[in-house]
Amino acid sequence: MKRDTDSIRQARESFNRVLGSQKYADIIRDSGHLELLLELAGSGHRSVLDIGTGNGYLAFPLAKRLPDANVVGIDIAEKIVERNNAFARERGIKNLSFLAFDGLLYPFESGSFDLIVTRYAFHHFPNAGNAVRQMNQILRKNGKVLVSDPMRSSAGRGEIIDDFMRVKKDGHIRFYSSEALDGLFLSSGFRKEAQVITDMRFPFPRQAEYTELYNRLTEEEKSLYDMTDNDGVIWVNNIHVGNTVFAKE
Numbered sequence: 001m002k003r004d005t006d007s008i009r010q011a012r013e014s015f016n017r018v019l020g021s022q023k024y025a026d027i028i029r030d031s032g033h034l035e036l037l038l039e040l041a042g043s044g045h046r047s048v049l050d051i052g053t054g055n056g057y058l059a060f061p062l063a064k065r066l067p068d069a070n071v072v073g074i075d076i077a078e079k080i081v082e083r084n085n086a087f088a089r090e091r092g093i094k095n096l097s098f099l100a101f102d103g104l105l106y107p108f109e110s111g112s113f114d115l116i117v118t119r120y121a122f123h124h125f126p127n128a129g130n131a132v133r134q135m136n137q138i139l140r141k142n143g144k145v146l147v148s149d150p151m152r153s154s155a156g157r158g159e160i161i162d163d164f165m166r167v168k169k170d171g172h173i174r175f176y177s178s179e180a181l182d183g184l185f186l187s188s189g190f191r192k193e194a195q196v197i198t199d200m201r202f203p204f205p206r207q208a209e210y211t212e213l214y215n216r217l218t219e220e221e222k223s224l225y226d227m228t229d230n231d232g233v234i235w236v237n238n239i240h241v242g243n244t245v246f247a248k249e
């Protein structure tokens with residue numbers, strides 16, 4: 001429990017610092033990916049929850065696409081929550097609101113939502129099993145969860161990617177392989193409905209810790225994510241992103 005709250009504190013500090021910046025908005029923007037998620041989210045929903053909403057990159061378009069739905073975005077980073085609420089108010093968006101929470105307990109009653117979405121945040125959840133059980137509880141019958149997150153390779157030592165991700169100290173817990181993610185959801189009363197795999201590439205900042213980790217990898221390990229050292233900048237040239245829909249049984 002202490003470890004859980006330590007990682008949440010780390011994530012909160014880190015994300016409160018970066019989430020409001022234009023630089024961060026540019027990094028997370030990906031219009032093709034957004035379009036895919038809106039498609040996978042489907043239509044006809046009345047109440048939608050976006051967990052780890054950040055600057056509302058997914059929540060704002062969802063609220064626009066689903067004018068009859070009430071959309072709520074939650075996050076541990078209270079500064080961005082305030083900013084998002086101000087932004088929604090200024091623009092007269094009536095069906096969207098944001099809420100700060102402790103990162104562990106979703107503050108909603110059973111059966112509150114018919115869709116839960118979460119983009120690039122699942123790897124920050126300190127107790128993913130508990131998070132998935134709560135998702136099941138706050139969803140209505142036949143409700144759906146759309147999880148979008150980079151995936152560990154299930155071939156070989158896929159966990160090497162997490163060593164790199166933790167250098168940043170932003171509360172990274174772990175990426176899940178497709179099989180491990182299925183395991184979490186299927187054991188908590190969900191069935192898998194759809195999965196579309198997309199790809200992502202990104203550099204780590206030029207920093208000794210990354211180079212040291214990279215230099216310890218075998219060629220086989222580097223090939224798991226097609227990692228390269230381009231003049232001192234370590235690149236992950238290919239990591240799969242799972243965009244997966246689970247339905248409550």
Ligand SMILES: C[S@@+](CC[C@H](N)C(=O)[O-])C[C@H]1O[C@@H](n2cnc3c(N)ncnc32)[C@H](O)[C@@H]1O
Pocket residue numbers: 008011012015019028051052053054055056057058074075076077102103104118119120121124125126171
């Ligand atoms: C990489 S950002 C993604 C933000 C947004 N979903 C997007 O697609 O741009 C990760 C988000 O997860 C939030 N986060 C971190 N730990 C969390 C937790 N335990 N529960 C909910 N959100 C969390 C961070 O504050 C941050 O907003």
